[in-house]
Amino acid sequence: MKNKLSPTENRLFYFNHPFIFLLLFSFAFIVNTNAQQKTINEKFKKETVLKMDSLLQKNYIFPDKAKLIGNHLKNSVKEGKFKKYDLLDSFAVALTKEVRFINNDKHLGIWPKFIPAINEKKDPNKDSYEVYLHNYTENRKLANGFREVKIIDGNIGYLKFDFFIHETKQTIDSYMHLLANTDAIIIDLRTNGGGSPKTVQYLCSYFFKAPLLLNTLYFRKDNFTEEFWVKDVNGKKMLDIPLFILTSPKTFSGAEEFSYNMQTQKRATLIGETTGGGANPGEVLEINNLLEMFVPNGTGINPITKTNWEGIGVIPEYKTTPEVAYDKAIELAQKGAEGYRNKNAAESKKLYQELQTAIAQQTKPVNEADTAKMDQQLFDVVKKLTESDLYKEDDIVAVASQYEKTKPYIAESILKSNSELHPNSPIAFLKYGDILEQNGKKTNAIAVLKKSVEIAAEIKAPYLEGLKARYESLLNKN
Incomplete structure (x- = not known):
């Protein structure tokens, strides 16, 4: 390569x-x-x-x-x-x-x-x-440094790449999208030789909430210091998913910085061998018309240790031989994934029970003030479900469907919350419009379905024509 x-x-x-x-x-x-x-x-x-x-x-x-x-x-x-x-x-x-x-x-x-x-x-x-x-x-063969991504039995994500090449955000986003619903992730850096600090920063940002200082680079020239903070990413952040990193002596520089950031922040478990031990960025300088030299003109400063891994390397929590490192990572990831699923199940149940409690406290509203009070109370709970990332848009719709016949006003309030929490979803507005029509609120339903069509047109949704037909059929009803 x-x-x-x-x-x-x-x-x-x-x-x-x-x-x-x-x-x-x-x-x-x-x-x-x-x-x-x-x-x-x-x-x-x-x-x-x-x-x-x-x-x-x-x-x-x-x-x-x-x-x-x-x-x-x-x-x-x-x-x-x-x-x-x-x-x-x-x-x-x-x-x-x-x-x-x-x-x-x-x-x-x-x-x-x-x-x-x-x-x-x-x-x-x-x-x-x-x-x-x-x-x-x-x-083209380099593929922006990425070599392999897969889902292993037990819903474990595996990502292997060889370089933190500059300007590869879209590639990272694509790979991380594939791993977004896994229960544990293994990042294999055993042959990763480093690269751009901004790419290291971007991948790290998938696993941390801002604001958080990851690393600082000090450069001798101009006595210049640059800080690298967690930033927004174009994908789903994985703030608490169990994370495991495979290392070896060939894990070097930027790959070491990624590993060191994760280790010092206690965000990941490292498995394998001690890394190569290079922490100094620099540039290529011309010696003469035949030779060039790479000269480090900067050094890394970790916010927690106040130093770096130069000459020492990053020492994994689980030291293993190359032959068993991968299997050990799988073993640990499977245990981590099971614990992650159990934790999520307990949290999901707690949130669902909280919603049920809120619903049980509601009575059919008799005026606008009652409706507004109920909507706010249910919105607060539905928002918590959505923000937990344990309940997707479709899950909220499924919860609401349980009350369409017995308590349609509850279903309407939940679906209203869903549309407010997913303002760019044509389907969220479609479902809200459906329940409004069912509850005899045709004028409101028409306005909501119109919004659904407008959003679908804006995002060029493949089902746009179907939404238009649904909207027009409601308009034409007596």
Whole structure:
């Protein structure tokens, strides 16, 4: 798999894959083997090290470490550590090893620049198109980083993805919609190498209520700090669903931040192995016309621990071997799902009994004041049912149907509440209009059914013509 972000974009992105430098090298190698096979001399090596030292002193998030790294690189040149590396690719690998020697910052890395090869015997425009086609194909295969989503026996949702790629809200919304009615969720980050902090923030926001500070990034340049708070999402939030996260040493950077956020907020249970230990965002900088370097220029600060997982990793609550991690997650998720269903059943019963109590207190209204009082009392209870997320629009309709013959005024009041609580639902207004007609309130029924048709037309509902026919039939009744 290739990374969607080109190494030559020189853009700030949150966390990089621990093996991104190898991946980027592989990508460039496919397109242009000549760049990697280029022979280099000692002068080039010395100039490269001096430029790297300058870039580190100016940009690296830890100035004291930058000095130590720079000195180590210059000493490595003096000691002849790079003499045996005559090819650009092997030199880049050796530089990456030495630049990480001081504090093992796995985000620090060097690779050959992406330079498309042009064969003099071929049309350069054709070669450019082939590069474009290759990139286009590989990006489509990437699927915005997402690899698998499924529902496991026991109504357990499973989501696996490899990157927190920028601008993937719609993809996240689609996947989370599929998991919206599960009773527990497993998020598999065992091969996730990180990505955009905003994407981490967005997925985290599905599991928390705002306002809540998730993480803070501090950048050395301009002494800049950026906070990442829980935000609104374009889907159903899952505030209390049991959540389990699978981790491994390949879980890195943004994937670690997601795991760390969840762990420190006590929102999820982590299962697997300790993660890679990289917490410093940065950007790609040009060393020279042949090499580039990723330099971390920021660091994460968790609001609870006041630190991060750099060099330590995120340690799971359940440490397991790779062979049993998935099965252990299933086992824990099944128990969590059972407890979640039992909790919801108890809460649902409590709310239903509260509604029954409210209904039992009502008598048939004799004037508008009585009707308004009853409507308000029932609305308050129906609202609680709806906000609990345990009772959908159809469930409220089903409750109301129990009283259509015995206490039609109760059914009418409940269906009125339902339409007010679902103002964009043509069906909610249709059901309310039906009961109004049944209760002999034709004029009110016509107005409500008209509203149903208007909403259906606005949202282009497939049943619009049926609603129109229903509305017109009522209009034409004597």
